[in-house]
Amino acid sequence: MAEPLAAMERLAEPDIGVFSDLPVPDWRSLMAFKRRFTDPVPKAKETAFAEAGIVMVHGTARFVGADALDVGGEVLEADNFVIAAGSKPVPLPIHGADLVASSEDFLNLDDLPRRIVLVGGGYIAMEFAHLAFRASSEVTVLQRGERLLGGFDPDLVDLLVERTHDLPVDIRPGTAVTVVERTESGFRVHADQEGRHLRFDADLVVHAAGRMPNIQGLDLEKAGVRTGKSGVEVDAHLRSVSNPRVFAAGDAAASGMPLTPKASHDAEVIAANILAGEALRRTDYAGMPSVVFSVPPLARVGLLEEEALAQGLLFRVNHAVTDDWFSARRLNETCSGHKVLIEEGSGRILGAHLVGPHADEVINLFALAIRHGIPAKALAETSFAYPTGGSDVSAMV
Template sequence: MTRNFDIVVVGTGVAGTAIAKGCRAAGLDVAIVDELPYGGTCRLRGCDPKKVLRAAAEPVAAMAQLGEVGIFAEPAVPDWRAMMGFKRRFTDPVTPSKETSLADAGIVMLHGTARFVSPDAMAVGDAVLQAGHFVLAAGSRPADLPIEGADLLLHSDGFLDLERLPRRVALVGGGYIAMEFAHLAVRAGAEVTMLQRGVRLLAGFDPDLVDLLVERTHDLPVDVRVGTAVTVVERTADGYRVHADQEGRSLRFDADLVVHAAGRVPNLGGLDLEAGNVAAGKRGVEVDGHLRSATNPRVFAAGDAAASGMPLTPKASHDAEVVVANLTGRAGRRVDYGGMPSVVFSLPPLASVGLQEEEAARRGLRFRVNHAVTGDWFSARRLNEPCSGHKVLVEEGTGSILGAHLVGPHADEVINLFALAIRHGITADRLAETPFAYPTGGADVASMV
């Protein structure tokens, strides 16, 4: 059976849903397809459930820190099963709500794996979909790991749906997923080990602030091992044994659960891109500044599926706006990822926007660096949180903020002020003279610039 549409969208996450609805509102015939439950990674298997579970860890962290000054005698441990029940209040309604919304918009919904059968057609099961344009917004999946016994690892999706948290948890990876899971699991009472192949954790963030967070993570305590490549995972009588190599030295770690927290890659494997004449690399579909495929003009890509920008939810939302504009008669809209913040939702959080110091220097920019460790500032001391600091890059002459990097209480919110400044050209002087409410995290900004 062959069906004809103006637009076929693959993926029902942030980007895919917004693109389908935007194109349908412009009067186009739209179909959307997903091989997983409708809703996408962020709402169902990533950002939202992670942040909900973090809500249970936040009071535990606060009680532990304030317990050090005698306010709480015995910090509580959250009930993991109750945490999961609370999380499902957010995730369970997503799929039915999404499907109702799409149906109400007049969008044809298909369930299954989409694959190209030619540059101008896709198949979903027995149905062949021909369209003027295709949009690939299939999100991401856990990366493949070159580890013997990799099939024994629980993927990050599964960790966010665990019915019971085991006592000993080993996390393979050293990026934001591993760091966030470590802070969550240790606050929930687990013994946590992080095993990172590289010599640094959180490679995409400012190294000086990462060092502060890693020191804090050690103190929780989390056993953090860098330069430690996992080679084999095997099942034992009472759990799992992880074998690793650290500079030629063989190490072993016993655990009740081993989690794949080593990052995600674009979910493009089942699309048969070659049949669609769609070029892609490790970062996703190769696209131009309009998010159009570099090799097939019928195809656009957005969100994690596109090899452009960082794999972030705000980026997916921005991509959706660009694709809709280019598909509905407003051709020429280009992406602009300036001022796109990213956050590691550890406790405390680590946040970044704009250029890092090394990149700004490599570009030949002239700038000053305002860098300080601020555990003695009021905003940190009132929570007895020693891990606090910032690094802000300000261009000489113009006063433009080139980059801002924060760790500590409220960093995940304060970073948005710097994102606003970078995005809209608000100089450091103008930011510093803005009266923010006191005492709040925002009130610290004047002292950071």
């Protein structure tokens, strides 16, 4: 929804004239449309499992030993267990945390409130901010740290934050939320910013301050499974380092980034190792891209500059703001840029960072290059269809 609305906004300027009247989004209809393809998924999965001979057991699972689970009073024993419990919001250390809606709550709203405060400054905050603003809400983002989107290139994040300010979305870095309280008209958020007390009134306050592995209720200590802040501690084969019967995948495993492709990769690795009866396959997260689906999107794959420097690598940096490139100008998009890290000597691409139109698709070309060792020179010499986002790649390397 946010993408087409943003495109119409950009092309509705008087000297462009593609659109004169902009549509007003109907949130309730959008949610109904979403549910038409999300609601059938659980049942379809269960049907597919049943057809494959997989038995589904519903209930809360807890380990009662190294090789046994209790699910609603029924004890299940097995040779292997796979923990794929996903993630949940991190606890907010504030008074009134129970009044803060989760990201799941936000995505299930029948009606979108007029005033929304997002607590946090990561993926969830930026994506929800762009979505809610274009659905006619007033949006405020309160981020405890000084920087938003800490896992992405700071120069490109600055471009996206500036673009988001211009919408306008009220972004407040260095602002620590302390209290959320209910009022007659909604909620009041209290926060501290450099010693100043700030107050924000809202109809909805949303948790956007990160997520954590959802493994706390599994009684893993009874199975001798060692865990850390990032999840179950696993080896390169995704087997628990302390109980070889137990594997962990996706957000539940302390390995790789918390991404959907990572979870799919983990599932393949674990299935191969269990079916083989031995640890044959290792994880390989090389070239796995990550995207913030804002408008425009922000993407990365490979190393950040600081990570490459910490590894002692020698590299050159191709960095440019490209709002004057045709791929941006034809869409009247003012937020566009890239940063590509190329190793000296080998020409190997160490990292690629993009913001702008089609960044979410173009990043896949760099992912392919990183994973399969395609050097920058080969990308520069490749002819891509023009005018497409991919046709910009040769100028980025």
